[in-house]
Amino acid sequence: MxxxxxxxxxxxxxxxxxxxxxxxxxxxxxxxxxxxxxxxxxxxxxxxxxxxxxxxxxxxxxxxxxxxxxxxxxxxxxxxxxxxxxxxxxxxxxxxxxxxxxxxxxxxxxxxxxxxxxxxxxxxxxxxxxxxxxxxxxxxxxxxxxxxxxxxxxxxxxxxxxxxxxxxxxxxxxxxxxxxxxxxxxxxxxxxxxxxxxxxxxxxxxxxxxxxxxxxxxxxxxxxxxxxxxxxxxxxxxxxxxxxxxxxxxxxxxxxxxxxxxxxxGGNNAMVVTPAADLDMAVRAIVFSAVGTAGQRCTTLRRLIVHREVKQALLDKLLPTYRSLPIGNPLQSGTLVGPLIDKASFDAMQNSLAQALQDGGQLLTGGQRQLQQEFPKGFYVTPAIVDMPAQTAIVRHETFAPLLYMLTYEELEQAIALNNDVPQGLSSCIFSNDLREVEAFLGAAGSDCGMANVNIGPSGAEIGGAFGGEKETxxxxxxxxxxxxxxxxxxxxxxxxxxxxxxxxxxxxx
Known part of the structure; x- marks a missing residue:
């Protein structure tokens, strides 16, 4: 300092x-x-x-x-x-x-x-x-x-x-x-x-x-x-x-x-984005949930499950926002993405990225170390998005970093199954203005997480509600x-x- x-x-x-x-x-x-x-x-x-x-x-x-x-x-x-x-x-x-x-x-x-x-x-x-x-x-x-x-x-x-x-x-x-x-x-x-x-x-x-x-x-x-x-x-x-x-x-x-x-x-939290979603709201929620605290929250958004119809429209809004995120000293005004806690966290992110690409994922943005000359002992990284062909083992693993996997679905039942098909069960959310989709996600056959939100991200819980999750959480x-x-x-x-x-x-x- x-x-x-x-x-x-x-x-x-x-x-x-x-x-x-x-x-x-x-x-x-x-x-x-x-x-x-x-x-x-x-x-x-x-x-x-x-x-x-x-x-x-x-x-x-x-x-x-x-x-x-x-x-x-x-x-x-x-x-x-x-x-x-x-x-x-x-x-x-x-x-x-x-x-x-x-x-x-x-x-x-x-x-x-x-x-x-x-x-x-x-x-x-x-x-x-x-x-x-x-x-x-x-x-x-x-x-x-x-x-x-x-x-x-x-x-x-x-x-x-x-x-x-x-x-x-x-x-x-x-x-x-x-x-x-x-x-x-x-x-x-x-x-x-x-x-x-x-x-x-x-x-x-x-x-x-x-x-x-x-x-x-x-x-x-x-x-x-x-x-x-x-x-x-x-x-x-x-x-x-x-x-x-x-x-x-x-x-x-x-x-x-x-x-x-x-x-x-652990948490491996997902957001389902349906054709009935407000995409502008979804983008704001994605960014805060996925990159806040440099992805080092237990409630960080780690999986983005998007309907095929709206995938490109969402990416057209999301990628420019991601690429413009201010990364730097967290004490300075205007910074939105601070450092990872240490080198071990950075290395874990890089290993997960490498495995995701090996599994057929496509890196859409991010993943590179930043500010190395200014902070040679600080580990800053550009938040990453990887488009995955399937929910592979690395996607089901919690990586404590700003690494977001994108998955695509056709039917809501498939999206809910993807949401639930991870060992962790902390937080989840759906972006939709369709009442039937919302109730299906919140119901007994819906999200199996301890917290399930509608039109807000998986992070930012208030203290009035009980906090916690199921399964390996x-x-x-x-x-x-x-x-x-x-x-x-x-x-x-x-x-x-x-x-x-x-x-x-x-x-x-x-």
Whole structure:
């Protein structure tokens, strides 16, 4: 980074309460994908210290679970205030550390603010049910109680929002939180966590000793630290975001000890464009969904399934737009496509491109490295579109880069089959103004993804809806709707207020 940008970055860290001197070590080297420059060298927490950290959280749980939920909501409200106050700084850190353009960095922090507002309202709506009993003088009800320790393990691409999605809900549900950010983006996670620490300090000052020590903790480290959280029977719920490969390791380990998990894994998201689509709207959605965050979202558009009748008309609009996309430093105004996170991501994209062409694909645009002279250690690339003759193995594989495969269909049933014929099942969408096509796509025989949209792209989910997908995406949900139930334990209570003891199912005993 230039001296000016480095000064701005350091100032943002300071305003967020991050002291790099206190965190200094040799275990984790943090680099900016903008130019490959070193942002920090951090010490990792030794895995041997994890039991002590988890014991602090266990003691905190004993106190926090007894705090009334609306008071727990007040803590999250204060966290939202702190996030608002430092939104610009956290967004700047995200842009420097992850490579997101400024608008996307700010948008991610806004997601964290939004989930705090959602969780505040939720703190007064942790509802159970009352059911009719078959026995006279009896009542059945369900209650939700705090679950226990929640571990949140995040990926590099959403280092602020995903932690907040989980932590805000976990806290109002009465659970302590242990946060392990990606070693590729620990500073963004730290900035978000520091806002929570300030909120806890304000909460304690206002209400006394309601917020126990160990309620929220952050651990910097690599896979050994994550494994300690995954393996520990003290951790009631592991929320882990990453690749399907990672999920295949985490899921069975948590299941083996009968723990709960929320897995947010791979996505291979498709858009179906029908003859009844508004093509101008579709182009705008394609561009944002396929190239935003340089294609490094789990909800990135990766497959474009277009009816043969409108394929050329769509390409006539889409290709000029793609070829005019401003690629460059994400901190500069006007940039729409920033860098890939590192060389490994660039190499993965190139390998996928080569395989797609070998499978008979035609490169329509993009795929070349850019700005190599200006940023020799930054990996910028022109977003690529490949016209594929069929949905080959490489198309069914998630490549975390701005690589869009185009497929052609004749009948809607064929398009839906293509949409579903991948291992992942996160997000999907259809562009059509035909009600019958829309309902078919959304129905039981339609998209098999956890999210199915109409006339918007597959990315840009709001926090009010449950977020997650099926198949290799993990099958779990976080953020809005009733995802809060995963952070609680449910009890069914049968209450006999009569003077008799009738048995269920009419059983006579003795």
């Amino acid at each position: 230039t001296d000016t940008l480095s000064t701005q970055f350091q100032a943002a860290l300071t305003r967020c309460g991050i002291d790099l001197q206190a965190l200094q070590g040799t275990d984790i080297t943090v680099r900016s994908p903008i130019d490959g420059s070193q942002l920090a060298q951090l010490a990792a927490l030794p895995a041997a210290q994890m039991p002590e950290l988890m014991e602090r959280a266990t003691q905190a749980f004993k106190q926090w679970r007894l705090v009334p939920a609306p008071l727990r909501g007040e803590l999250v409200r204060l966290w939202g205030e702190e996030l608002r106050r430092t939104k610009a700084d956290i967004g700047h850190i995200v842009s420097c550390e992850v490579g997101k353009i400024v608008q996307e960095g700010l948008g991610e922090v806004q997601e964290a603010v939004d989930i705090c507002e959602f969780a505040l309202g939720l703190s007064r709506q942790l509802y159970g049910k009352t059911m009719v009993s078959e026995r006279p003088g009896h009542r059945i009800m369900e209650q939700y109680h705090p679950l226990g320790l929640v571990a949140v393990i995040t990926a590099f691409n959403f280092p602020s929002a995903v932690f907040a999605w989980n932590a805000a809900i976990a806290l109002v549900c009465g659970n302590p939180v242990i946060f392990k950010p990606s070693e590729k983006a620990p500073l963004s996670g730290l900035a978000t966590f520091k806002a929570l620490e300030r909120a806890i300090a304000r909460f304690t000052a206002q209400l006394g000793k309601q917020a126990p020590a160990g309620l929220a903790q952050i651990v910097l480290g690599r896979s050994d630290v994550a494994e300690a959280l995954v393996d520990s029977p003290q951790i009631a719920l592991v929320s882990a975001t990453g690749s399907s490969r990672m999920g295949r390791t985490v899921g069975p380990k948590v299941a083996a000890r009968f723990g709960k998990r929320i897995l947010e894994l 993990g099958g779990d949900r976080e953020s809005g709707s009733d995802a809060w139930k995963q952070y609680m334990r449910r009890t069914t209570n049968t209450i006999n207020f009569s003077r008799e003891l009738p048995l269920a199912q009419g059983i006579q005993f003795g």
